[in-house]
Amino acid sequence: MSTPYRMVMTTCDSQDNARHIAAHLVLNKLAACVNILPKIESIYVWQGKVTQDEEVKLLVKTKSALVSKVIAAIQAEHTYDVPEVQVIEVTAGSQQYFNWMEEVLN
Template identity: 65%
Template sequence: MATPYRLVMTTCSTQTQARDIARHLVTNKQAACVNILPSVESIYMWQGEVTQDNEYKLMVKTHIDFVTAVMETIHRLHPYDVPEIQVIEVCAGSRDYFNWIDEVLN
């Protein structure tokens, strides 16, 4: 069962960057809520070398109608050359929570 709700994920290298993006998304009603998870260890290939960093993971709760705006905001505000942006379709969940998302974003 598909829903119109989406979870958008990204990472930031500092808590300040993560908070700035999260506050912008919520203030501008592009997201109902953003969770910031601290101390995510990332190991990845960058410019031909294995890189290891501690990052902050953002989990953005939004509606399909705002996904493009969320992605554009992340690209505009993010300091990385290639920020992680992954959009996950929410298949099911609490109707009360979905109603709250709708209320916040309208």
């Protein structure tokens, strides 16, 4: 079973950039809600070396039809050269929450 909703994830280097992106998405009706999870630790390879950073995670709740616009907005507003953008298909959930998303995003 599938729904017409998606969760888009990204990470930011600062709380300020995370809040900026979240507000931009919500104000432009690209996301119904964005959760900001502060202080996650990320270990990854960048420019040939292992890097360890403190980052901020964003969980963006949106509709499938808006995903390409969400990705474009994240890339435009992000401070990273190569921002993480991953899209997760929402297969089930609260119909009341989905109804609220529809109201907010229309």
